[in-house]
Amino acid sequence: MAKITLDNLAHSYLPNPQGEEDYALKELNHVWEDGQAYALLGSSGCGKSTLLNIISGLLQPSQGRILFNDRDVTHAPTTERNIAQVFQFPVVYDTMTVRDNLAFPLRNRGASESFVAEQVQKIARMIAMEDVLNRKARGLTADAKQKISLGRGMVREDVNALLFDEPLTVIDPHMKWELRTQLKSLHHEFGHTMIYVTHDQTEALTFADKVVVMYEGRVVQIGTPEELFERPEHTFVGYFIGSPGMNVLPAQIEGSIARVDGHEVPLDTGYDALSGKAAIGIRPEFVRLNSDGRGLPITIRRIEDVGRHKIVRADFDGQEINIIASEGAEIGTNDTHVAFDAAHVNVYENDWRVAPSGRQPGSKGEAA
Numbered sequence: 001m002a003k004i005t006l007d008n009l010a011h012s013y014l015p016n017p018q019g020e021e022d023y024a025l026k027e028l029n030h031v032w033e034d035g036q037a038y039a040l041l042g043s044s045g046c047g048k049s050t051l052l053n054i055i056s057g058l059l060q061p062s063q064g065r066i067l068f069n070d071r072d073v074t075h076a077p078t079t080e081r082n083i084a085q086v087f088q089f090p091v092v093y094d095t096m097t098v099r100d101n102l103a104f105p106l107r108n109r110g111a112s113e114s115f116v117a118e119q120v121q122k123i124a125r126m127i128a129m130e131d132v133l134n135r136k137a138r139g140l141t142a143d144a145k146q147k148i149s150l151g152r153g154m155v156r157e158d159v160n161a162l163l164f165d166e167p168l169t170v171i172d173p174h175m176k177w178e179l180r181t182q183l184k185s186l187h188h189e190f191g192h193t194m195i196y197v198t199h200d201q202t203e204a205l206t207f208a209d210k211v212v213v214m215y216e217g218r219v220v221q222i223g224t225p226e227e228l229f230e231r232p233e234h235t236f237v238g239y240f241i242g243s244p245g246m247n248v249l250p251a252q253i254e255g256s257i258a259r260v261d262g263h264e265v266p267l268d269t270g271y272d273a274l275s276g277k278a279a280i281g282i283r284p285e286f287v288r289l290n291s292d293g294r295g296l297p298i299t300i301r302r303i304e305d306v307g308r309h310k311i312v313r314a315d316f317d318g319q320e321i322n323i324i325a326s327e328g329a330e331i332g333t334n335d336t337h338v339a340f341d342a343a344h345v346n347v348y349e350n351d352w353r354v355a356p357s358g359r360q361p362g363s364k365g366e367a368a
């Protein structure tokens with residue numbers, strides 16, 4: 001197992017990148033701690049696979065270094081990195097049996113046949129394929145083949161890290177939950193460094209100790225699920241995590257007051273004057289409807305009952321504000337305003353979170 005350090009790493013698929021926009025992966029410094037389970041989360045095309053393939057050695061970065069513990073592996077081939085990687089689509093040997101497919105990574109490393117038999121049995125149980133071990137992989141469904149790929153990723157215990165690139169895409173929803181649980185228990189048992197790529201926030205938040213959020217080739221925040229919820233460091237994290245995501249409203253910041261379209265929104269602490277594009281962010285969980293005429297004037301457009309609570313979609317001067325109200329809340333025509341829980345209002349400048357005055361600036365330097 002290894003700690004993985006990314007030092008000044010960046011990648012462009014172009015031979016002569018000019019500006020930042022030419023980079024699929026923008027400059028990144030980060031240490032993946034030994035034994036942690038990470039999720040790498042972001043929308044399609046944001047650079048997740050690029051980053052993963054650089055770590056495994058399938059791709060040479062155009063800039064920077066990768067260290068496994070203290071060893072520089074930037075130019076080392078994949079085989080020397082001792083990593084197990086599982087891809088979005090199955091990679092199996094059709095002419096081999098399920099058993100031989102699962103055994104392959106172990107035999108390849110010269111494991112004894114008794115150890116192979118033991119491991120294969122254990123993994124087959126985890127992926128629920130004990131009864132088809134002697135069948136050829138050819139003819140199995142895509143779903144079954146992907147389970148074999150996952151099994152092959154998990155079969156070795158002596159790897160430096162396990163990398164999963166959206167491995168459950170072709171798996172049916174019920175089995176998805178089951179396999180994710182298996183991966184988590186495998187992590188508890190062996191404490192491998194794991195990086196799990198997904199574009200699904202639920203998957204990321206339930207799998208990982210730490211979530212690495214990417215947006216347009218940049219790592220915008222690395223944090224626990226709680227940190228991503230409470231203090232999104234970038235407005236994208238606010239939108240992307242949560243359902244619905246954080247409300248972001250352009251504002252002027254004047255000390256401990258945010259002025260939103262001429263209305264005053266109290267903040268719970270003071271901020272220095274901002275020169276860039278300023279906004280406030282408030283999660284729907286911390287917005288409440290007011291019938292006493294105080295706060296921002298809104299018009300309710302729609303109420304969605306989602307079981308545990310209600311999502312109220314309102315219009316404030318042409319901008320949508322979402323509110324989460326309790327399941328039993330009575331919502332009436334006199335609910336004409338919204339107010340925000342000041343302790344949960346975040347302030348942004350050019351989409352990055354700003355720390356209140358008198359404190360060190362936010363952690364954008366850490367993430368980027």
Ligand code: ADP
Nearest residue numbers: 013014024042043044045046047048049050051
């Ligand atoms: P993700 O895995 O988050 O969907 P990728 O890392 O695959 O994103 O892609 C990041 C960006 O790099 C995208 O704009 C994609 O089009 C581009 N890209 C990916 N692979 C290649 C490649 N082999 N050649 C050129 N551009 C690529």
Ligand code: MG
Nearest residue numbers: 048049050165
């Ligand atoms: Mg990808």
